[in-house]
Amino acid sequence: MIIATDARTQPDLYCDIVIVGGGAAGVATAVAAARNGMKVVLVERHGFCGGGAVAGHSGTVCGLYEASDDPSSGPVQAVFGFTDEFTKALEARGGLADPVRYGKTFTRVHDPIVWRETADAFLADSNITTIYHAVATRVLNEGGERIEGVELWTKQGPLRVRAKLTVDASGDADLIAMAGLPNTIGDNGRVQNPTMIFRLMGVDVPAFLATYGDDTIMPPSVSEKIVAANKAGTYCLPRAKIWLFPTTRPGELLCNCTRIIGADGRELNPLNWRDFAEAEIEGRKQAREYARFFADTLTGCENSFLNDMAVQVGVRQTRQIDGVQTLRNADILAGQKFSGGIARSPWPIELHSGERPKVEWLLNDVYEIPYGCFVPERGEGLLAAGRCLSAEHEAVASARVTAQCFSYGQAIGHAASIAVRENLAPREINGADLRDVLNRDGARLNG
Known part of the structure; x- marks a missing residue:
């Protein structure tokens, strides 16, 4: 019989709140909780924070306008609070461009190196311990569905982080899945395909803009060239x-x-290790071809x-938690508001699947995302933050x-702090x- 072993010691680390995932949501959660006096441990699998914005090179701060x-x-501008604070810090460091056209709205391009450094500066708070190059392998519980922290893999060896409250900011609802709590994967298992974003240097940008305009969504003339090149078989x-x-x-x-699909025509799902590897290889090939x-x-x-x-390939969608509330497709297009809305968004529904991505705009308005989208319908001692929210x-x-x-992240950092300080279950908030x-705290949710 083969037995899996690891002879290294397994120490315990104690904190008020442990957060798994150092993307935008994880960083904001950590900072908000630390400012509330919580002892925080932030766990990130890369050697830097930023998640899809940095490791996935999405490269833009979308959803501001x-x-x-x-x-x-x-x-x-429609979004403030920590979002505004972080973007201003990026700008002060020379790491954020002026707003640029993105169809019917605007976005801002950031420098991924400056993003990392800006996050490091925010996380320098004495209440925050950041653990880079670490992956959560198990959730800790005392039986039942109450989460008491996480077990990590680190180069030093396994490490248990025991916490009064745990936040899943993994983007993929990894902790929710480890705990066996209800979750949903895409549209009956079909997710939006990943992408490989790249940077092109040596461009005469003024000449480029003079020809194709200031909208970052390229005009039909470019799409027509791509279609013709494909038809000719030259690319x-x-x-x-x-x-x-x-x-x-x-x-x-x-x-x-890029549009990364499998050799069998499927939208690849990064939750599947074979798909994730195939996506990386195909993404690099496509980036080189487009360049x-x-x-x-x-x-x-x-x-x-x-x-x-x-x-790594940019991951748009994998697993969502099943929350006590669910953000519906119709909520976005209707500009729905909620008494318990803890974030606002003007961003369109942007489905990057098929040959032509689908964009549905909400004009001159915002919709709100309710707190219940981050509270698992079952399980205690656990909140979600980031793109794994409960949503259609x-x-x-x-x-x-x-x-x-x-x-x-700003909202969940406050919620987690309230839960710890007042000994409340997150669902009681x-x-x-x-x-x-x-x-x-400056979120300006009432406009």
């Missing part, structure tokens, strides 16, 4: 509607254009070259973006009361 049929009037470019963003660096474009096409055919890109790819398939395609993940706390 309202959409309008007349974007020529300029950006109208393999599976997606025709693409996004190209000037960045904070001279001569550079951030390129969101070749741009250099050969687009004005301003004649001397361009591929200078960077994401650390298409709703995730709006609610997952960076500005909102910062907002979720009233969303309307939490909303009041967030407004006092």
Whole structure:
């Protein structure tokens, strides 16, 4: 019989709140909780924070501004609180570009290195212990469904982090799944495909913008060139509607254009290790092919070259928690508001599947995301934060973006602190009361 062994010692670390995942939501959760006097442990599998925004190279802070049929009037900011605080810190460090057109709204491109450094500065709080290069392997419980922390894999060996409250900010609801709590994967198991975002250097950006305009969603003329190149067989470019963003660096474009599907035609699911590996390999091939096409055919890109790819494929959707409330597709398009709304979003439903991504806009308005979307319908001592919130398939395609993940983290950091300080179950916290706390902390949820 083969027995799995690890002879290294397994020490315990104690804290008030442990957070698994150092993306926008995890960082915001940690900072909000630490400011409330909580002893926090933040666990991140990479050697830096940023999640999809940095490791996945999504590269933009989406979800800050309202959409309008007349974007020529300029950006109208709709999200504040910690989102605003972090973006201003990025900007002060030279790591955030001015707003750029994104269809009917605006977004801002960030420098991923500056993002990491900015997060490090926020996490330097003495109440926060950051553990990089660590992966949660099990949840701790004393029987039943009350979570008491997590077990980690580190290079030093296994480590148990015992906590009064645990936050799943993994993006993939990993802790929810480990605990055996109810969850949902995509649309009956079908998820939105991952993407490999890359950066193109050596671009004559003024010439590029003069030819294709200031909208980062490329015009039909570019899509038509892609379709023609595919038809001629000179390139393999599976997606025709693409996004190209000037960045904070001279001569550079951030390129969101790949469509990664499996050799069998499926939308690959990064929860499956075989799919995840296939996505990485296919993503690199596609990035190289699009870079070749741009250099050969687009004005301003004649001397361009591929200078960077994401650390990993960008993951749009995997697993959602089943929460005490669920954000519905219809809530977004109706601009739904909730008494317990703890975050607001103007971002469209943006489904990156098929040859042409689908975008459904909410104009001159925002919708709200209720607190109950982050509270598991079963299980105690556990909250979620980030894109694994309880939401329908298409709703995730709006609610997952960076500005909102910062907002979720700010809210869940406060909720976790209230639960620990007042010895409450997270489900006992009233969303309307939490909303009041967030407004006092600058969230401006009432507009």
